[in-house]
Amino acid sequence: MNRVFRSHIIDITGIILIAILVYLISFSSGLGVSFDIPPSLLNLNVIFISILIEALPFVLIGVLIAGFIQIFITEDHIKRWIPKNRTAAVVMSCVAGALFPACECGIVPIIRRLMSKGVPVYAAIGFMLTGPLINPIVIASTYMAFGNDFEIAGLRMGLGFLIAIIVAFSVSIFFKSGQLKKTLHLPHSSENNRSFLDRIWSMLTHSIDEFFDMAKYLIIGALLASIVQVYMPAKTFLQNADNPVVSLLIMMGFAYILSLCSEADAFIGASFSSIFPKSSVLGFLIFGPMIDFKNTIMMLSVFRMKFVLGVLALTASVVFFTLLLVQNFI
Amino acid sequence: MKIHFQQALRALILLAFCGLIFQLHYTGDITKYINPKYVRLSQSASILFLFLFFIQITRIWTSTKEEVDHEHHHGEDCCHHDDHNCSHHHDHGDTPFTGKKLLSYSIILFPLLTGFLLPAKTLDASIAEKKGGLAILGNQKKEVNTSAGSEQSDFDLEDYSFEEELEEAEELEHDLSVNEEVEEISNEEFEQLKKDLYSSPAIKMDDKVFSLYYEEIGKDIDKFIGREIEFQGFIYKEEGLASNQLVISRFLITHCVADASMIGFLSEMEEAPKLYDNMWVKVSGVIDKAVYNGTELPLIKIKDWKEIEEPFIPYLYPLTIKIL
Numbered sequence: 001m002n003r004v005f006r007s008h009i010i011d012i013t014g015i016i017l018i019a020i021l022v023y024l025i026s027f028s029s030g031l032g033v034s035f036d037i038p039p040s041l042l043n044l045n046v047i048f049i050s051i052l053i054e055a056l057p058f059v060l061i062g063v064l065i066a067g068f069i070q071i072f073i074t075e076d077h078i079k080r081w082i083p084k085n086r087t088a089a090v091v092m093s094c095v096a097g098a099l100f101p102a103c104e105c106g107i108v109p110i111i112r113r114l115m116s117k118g119v120p121v122y123a124a125i126g127f128m129l130t131g132p133l134i135n136p137i138v139i140a141s142t143y144m145a146f147g148n149d150f151e152i153a154g155l156r157m158g159l160g161f162l163i164a165i166i167v168a169f170s171v172s173i174f175f176k177s178g179q180l181k182k183t184l185h186l187p188h189s190s191e192n193n194r195s196f197l198d199r200i201w202s203m204l205t206h207s208i209d210e211f212f213d214m215a216k217y218l219i220i221g222a223l224l225a226s227i228v229q230v231y232m233p234a235k236t237f238l239q240n241a242d243n244p245v246v247s248l249l250i251m252m253g254f255a256y257i258l259s260l261c262s263e264a265d266a267f268i269g270a271s272f273s274s275i276f277p278k279s280s281v282l283g284f285l286i287f288g289p290m291i292d293f294k295n296t297i298m299m300l301s302v303f304r305m306k307f308v309l310g311v312l313a314l315t316a317s318v319v320f321f322t323l324l325l326v327q328n329f330i
Numbered sequence: 331m332k333i334h335f336q337q338a339l340r341a342l343i344l345l346a347f348c349g350l351i352f353q354l355h356y357t358g359d360i361t362k363y364i365n366p367k368y369v370r371l372s373q374s375a376s377i378l379f380l381f382l383f384f385i386q387i388t389r390i391w392t393s394t395k396e397e398v399d400h401e402h403h404h405g406e407d408c409c410h411h412d413d414h415n416c417s418h419h420h421d422h423g424d425t426p427f428t429g430k431k432l433l434s435y436s437i438i439l440f441p442l443l444t445g446f447l448l449p450a451k452t453l454d455a456s457i458a459e460k461k462g463g464l465a466i467l468g469n470q471k472k473e474v475n476t477s478a479g480s481e482q483s484d485f486d487l488e489d490y491s492f493e494e495e496l497e498e499a500e501e502l503e504h505d506l507s508v509n510e511e512v513e514e515i516s517n518e519e520f521e522q523l524k525k526d527l528y529s530s531p532a533i534k535m536d537d538k539v540f541s542l543y544y545e546e547i548g549k550d551i552d553k554f555i556g557r558e559i560e561f562q563g564f565i566y567k568e569e570g571l572a573s574n575q576l577v578i579s580r581f582l583i584t585h586c587v588a589d590a591s592m593i594g595f596l597s598e599m600e601e602a603p604k605l606y607d608n609m610w611v612k613v614s615g616v617i618d619k620a621v622y623n624g625t626e627l628p629l630i631k632i633k634d635w636k637e638i639e640e641p642f643i644p645y646l647y648p649l650t651i652k653i654l
Contacts, residue, residue, distance in 0.1 A: 006391060009331070014387045021349055025446060042451040045444045050363035052441055053351065057375035060382075097365040100574060144368070145585055170348050204385045211382070216437040223440075229588065233460050270589045 002255030067207030126168030255288030262289035280326035348379035535561035
């Protein structure tokens with residue numbers, strides 16, 4: 001009885017919500033152009049919305065996969081791959097990260113749990129750097145964003161992997177273990193034998209929560225990127241774009257501040273490709289997914305401040321010097 | 331029974347995203363935002379939002395018994411939201427509504443409001459200026475103007491095992507009256523188009539070949555000097571141009587308008603002072619050469635021009651060549 005009542009009430013709620021939306025839309029189209037908006041704001045809006053529309057399919061795929069991992073894959077699956085030997089562990093963690101499709105918003109909680117289960121700090125960092133950068137969605141979106149050209153996507157993955165290995169090695173040399181903010185007591189997740197359908201269901205609801213977590217970062221990033229496009233004259237850039245060092249720094253700075261989701265940043269990176277040289281755009285594409293502003297904040301909830309700043313400086317300089325070295329060959 | 335208003339708000343937002351994308355497709359305005367080649371991808375996003383909406387509405391009402399169950403679960407899975415000690419610290423939408431949450435919901439609602447309320451506008455001359463104007467035309471490195479697309483140019487979603495949604499997406503596609511797919515051309519056709527450029531008496535730059543011909547002419551201007559040319563575009567004037575000079579330009583959209591790059595010809599005509607920014611014209615003239623900031627540019631001496639309406643699809647898209 002109660003069940004029937006509940007399913008009815010769900011139907012009714014759904015219908016009410018659809019009605020509210022239809023009402024709001026029809027109301028808005030009537031309101032339309034009744035007030036004057038400067039054309040530059042309209043340009044801004046068009047660019048802003050277009051970035052979102054392009055990014056949303058990838059974000060949705062991303063959150064569905066994140067939901068899937070949350071429910072179906074345990075940390076033990078990944079931990080099994082990490083060997084005792086330090087060198088092997090660094091390489092394996094980078095490979096594991098490359099195989100593991102995650103987004104930089106989701107990766108911090110994952111490495112926190114991994115570390116609490118005994119994964120060494122350098123392996124966790126290697127995993128954190130390649131996880132968001134190298135995965136099928138990022139490859140696909142980079143490939144498409146740069147006019148179905150595989151060159152940039154290939155360079156992004158290849159160089160990114162190399163840089164991640166260098167950083168992870170350096171971490172293993174410079175930092176001792178025990179960089180965690182405080183001892184974390186994490187009980188093992190009890191995978192109670194829930195039915196398959198139940199797990200699918202919780203995967204989907206997790207995906208929705210993940211979407212709401214990520215959407216706000218994406219929206220802020222898209223808005224900032226479109227403000228830059230509409231209000232910042234490219235000429236000031238162009239004067240600097242000739243200088244490879246400055247333009248690389250500008251693009252890496254952009255990547256850090258914008259804090260874009262790695263599944264969508266390719267489109268924004270591509271929009272700069274007519275202004276900046278290829279190596280600077282690669283700096284944007286490689287540095288952004290590894291570490292950015294929001295990611296730094298999230299890392300502070302796991303690691304000590306000193307360690308976070310150290311990793312940030314280390315990653316930034318490795319990306320910077322690697323790209324300076326290779327820019328003559330690409 | 332208990333109602334969760336935040337869950338209801340989330341359901342409404344999911345539905346609104348679905349509605350926004352659907353509306354853009356329905357009115358055809360989507361071409362003002364993205365390259366039509368990618369419409370299928372954004373349609374599947376719309377379907378996915380609808381699907382997630384139906385999942386979400388079941389969370390709005392919980393019976394008191396389930397509520398207890400849920401709490402219990404959380405304890406087991408170590409979800410202490412506040413001390414950030416859990417494996418995934420998302421917001422499940424169950425925690426109380428705070429100022430911080432108000433802010434994050436407002437951020438998410440913001441693009442929905444501007445998307446529905448503000449009209450889609452075509453990029454104009456002011457953007458051309460911000461993109462660097464003539465300096466870009468001169469500096470432009472050889473861009474990848476022809477993108478190579480394989481048979482399945484849209485992203486293969488099936489790998490991620492939601493065939494069901496994909497089928498739905500395909501069904502719906504037939505109903506949605508978005509303009510036809512951007513045609514792909516074979517390699518032979520592509521070579522033929524290039525040949526036509528050299529052999530035809532007058533160069534006709536229609537939208538399909540504009541970017542290709544533009545690139546070819548830019549590569550070796552000397553070969554084309556004295557040839558007749560016909561094209562259309564919007565007027566863009568830049569400081570530093572002579573009073574009889576202006577730029578007739580177009581935007582080339584690789585993916586979405588955020589990556590628009592400007593292409594166009596520096597042109598000379600006597601009536602130039604009478605023409606204003608963003609006015610669309612169809613012109614014919616003769617190709618010549620000019621030097622701007624040390625780089626050679628094609629210069630069009632306009633013989634004939636007329637004002638036209640802005641085309642329904644104002645942008646250019648790169649040619650897609652079929653590999654297979």
